Amino acid sequence: MTKRIDPTITRDVSAISSLDLSKRDLTIDLARVFSLLLVVVVHLLFVGVGRDADGGLVVSRPLEEQPWFAAATWAGQIMPLFFVVGGFASLIAWRGTVRRGGSAADYVKTRVLRLAQPTLPLFVFYVVVIGATTLLAFAPELVAQVVEGAGSPLWFIAAYCLCQALMPAMARLHERAPALTPAVLFGGVIVVDAARYSSGVTQVGYLNMVFVWLLVQQIGFWYADGWFARRTRWQLIVVAATCYAALVPLSTVGPYNTDMLVNLNPPTLPLVLLGLAQACLLCLFRPALAKVMSTRAARAIVFGVGTRLMTIYLWHLPVIIIIAGLGLLIPGADPEPASPAWWWSRIIVYLLVLGILFALSLGVGRWEKPRVLGPTPSVGVVALAAALTFVPTFLVIEYFLDLWLAVAGAASLWVAILVLRRWPRRAGSVG
Template sequence: MSTHVSPAAGPDLSRRDPTLDLARVAAVFLVVVVHLLQVGVGRGPDGAIVTSRPAEAQSWFDAATWVGQIMPLFFVVGGFASAAGWASWTARGGDAAGFVRTRTLRLVQPALALFGVVAAVLLGGRAAGVDPSLIDAAVVGIGMPLWFLAAYLLCQLVVPVAVSAHDRAPRLSLGILLSATIAVDALRFSTGIELLGYLNMLFVWPLIQQLGFWYRDGWFDRRGTPALLAVAGAAYLLLGIIVAWGPYSSSMLANLNPPTLPLVLLGVAQACLLRVARPVLAGLMRTRAAQAVVFAMGSRLMTVYLWHLPVILVVSGLALLVPGAAPVPASGEWWATRPVLLVVVALVLGALSLPLARIEALGRLGAAPRPWLIGVAWLLAFLPPFAVTVEGMDAVLAVCGAAMYMAAVLILRTRSR
């Protein structure tokens, strides 16, 4: 039976870096902005509803993704937080099963509400005869960010083993994960079987998470700014070479699912640049305004991440009812409405997060279930977002996801006897 540690107990903040909290919030904010530019819902000259992805149609989009694809940095920061959380957990007598239980619950509980609402809306929309094109656009949009759940659940599962491997042989750990990443990419592109690329979920994101372990150990702190800039420059140079002469897309968004080697190079570069920017970020975090924003958004980050696309889609749909508020996607008028829509989405998310953020809180947990039950619950949590990543969201997956997530929460919150 796993050792019980209350998640409400205070974590060890002795090595907490507030600049990483700022980086995490900034990464999610950038994701919201990018998705706001990707969701085009409006009316054409004939009054018919038009849907598109305007940002991806722009000539500058691929180049912009080299900066805007910020998710590797999120996993670097997550690796730092996970290693610190694991150290704090074990210092209080916790074991691996209990750690995986609490980390899984923090992801599953807010996602359960999303799957439930999406299932109800999709089934209700079809029954009410809503325009199928709008439902299809909504389904694609809502499912777009759910790959993160599968990837982050996997990373949290391996934290105890990954930290142990890093402590024993940090270079060997990176080398094995990097070699496996390259091998999977080679197998995928040589055979043309795209599904093989999803094996890299086992290697790419855990590898980038390991960079966060190195960040916490102070490896980046011990390098001066010129050295860090040189490493970042070399990573971008190598990225350019493998994109120009290799099988990879020039769009870092296209390299996201299945995950590929370019994301690792982006992670290295972004980790270096984050450390270079640390003095500036630390100065910013000494201001009350930055502290307030980071605290307000950081305490409900999963809610913002999971719900921002549904909110964008709902607000865009409601704009169709207001004359002139939903111009043709990608038109000059459409681009001009983006700042206004961002403010509206932010206000709606803020109001929505008040009740939903409570779901993120674990509250008081009793003794953990048996480890094999925690494993079953983790699998129930992993399969729905992974299926959405591979196949795309639909009503069946939404309903199955809601049922499986409910089962996972019930298992994880059940006290052992």
Template structure:
């Protein structure tokens, strides 16, 4: 039986969480936020034009560093672990694939829709006040970059019920087919560049599949020497592909659209998660660490979605003042990064207080029925209309406006989650126990 946590009058709060997964997620999010503070570097030129430079990404020494610290695959591995176990629990309670899709989309789209609406309103107001359209475009494209992750993560999660069924029947064949699709797209992307965006689905679904293996402990039980060998071997293969000139050695270049190098990093990071699990579990078992991770994980998507828009807005506003700003890459610029990070955290706190609740699970009385499958599918299609537009034509002010309308329409189509399906996910009640593999799930709505 999965242990449960209780509070007051014996009311169950939620299934026991795996602190290793919480630590992995927090590490990924913190690293992304810190890295972005060292990348955003807008420059105001004497003629009034504004350009943006990726200061950290342009440093030659950073290329081998980002090889180690490119943690986006790890986030999808963790998503595969939690998603698979959540799907199994939902099925045991009588839920369907469309119930799962409805819950996932609502959890992600509600905070994203509000962000898009406020970004569109703010940038449109700035344009009406006379801000140069070039600056508006720069802010729109930069601040909206986290949305690519939302689209990729949502695509992987929407395919999770199907991939879980395939995993149960033929796990290695499923992973091999996904890997073959990734390689095929990589081979054809030179002749047809737009085709590369198919790997936003194939690649991240393959990485998510690695999380399935970790969640299903009876199928993956390598010893520590074998795990170390997997880490070494995947990085050697990756190094060979880079040395042959087939892929860039810069993992930021390989990220969007993604390619096979991210899958190899995912294999390495999944093995590392198992290898270092004992130490991470000991750290995560400390009471103060669990409390901190509980607070930090509660609004993780809000932090991810908002941190770059806030950073871009702060940097853009500073350009309009006489505040002295060091040139990107200089010693003064680097020394100023901790102050930028502290300022960003200060801006995030009120945002979390106001908008963090949107990330909480939306429920309704138990009498509310599940949404029709057609409504759930229509919501998924509506969401990816602006996503496809942004991928092909770039993120513009018009796309932000259209995205706001599409995301809002999707939320309306999805309605609210019937409480009967999620009674065991944090509102009390009892449900079927989860298995206890080496990495158990942090059950998500």
């Protein structure tokens, strides 16, 4: 009897085989996947669901309650590295677009679609879930708390959309003024942080979504151009050690928090230092990581996860929360959060989460790869689509997710996708 082969696995293997690995830095792919899987671990340890003395549901954050948590975030705050490797990959992709005769609008159109398309199903999911619980009047305070946490990763879509929309301009600035550009961005980070902490107005700090993340993206540009590779091992160690050492006075005497997750939104100077240190460490470990990626097993895992990055990132928290809730219905499956049994059970739950996300990717994962149905529209339309992708995800940071924001976000993303994918063809255009 012939055994049937899963077509999804066949497609993944075919995709791996068709890649020109001779011109690809596989350690960047590994770093991206590692960063994402670590984010899932951290969020899994953040979610504790139990019952109080009266039998009511209580949502806690066991990881954050540990005395060593703040110190651990100096290593566990991995999002700067994600923007470093994103800057590396984006610069390579932009230069490829230019070589093929593409425009800035061509590049931004594709990148916005890759963010908007997989995010739309999540917003629709939240509309259904929040709408249903609202109609049923089911524990509104608990639902609000859960939805607030579940929607928190959407900040990344806003920040990355901003970086991708400005990518062509920042790449040109990098080519013309590779030293002056990060210097100006660094000055912007300092000015915004100074204004925020001196005024006490936290919202001022959101201006650093521009300066901090574009500066960390520039570090990725420098990595792509080989600046880090040209440094000696000891130079990289000194730079990384200096960055971490600088965090000590900044977070103890200075205004910044010792918890690097607190420094994330609004983004602050410590994230820039972490990004530079993490780029140095990535370069230091590059030979060892390259050996890992020389194996077929490692490449299969990395590319298997890599083709599902957005699905895993966007859906992992809803899946974690649903599993935690269902665990309450199964006798013995809901150990007390932060108890030894709870910590050990996270290993099994983590594997379960990844398995469910893989199954989920077979459906919603198709939204990760945009199928362009027409030519690139005008710069103004592409800019509008980028704004429609940025605004709802940014508003989640400031106002947290609720029913009306979920509805507005779904509508906004749908319009962004519609104008980019189904724009009427120009007269005489081909393909």
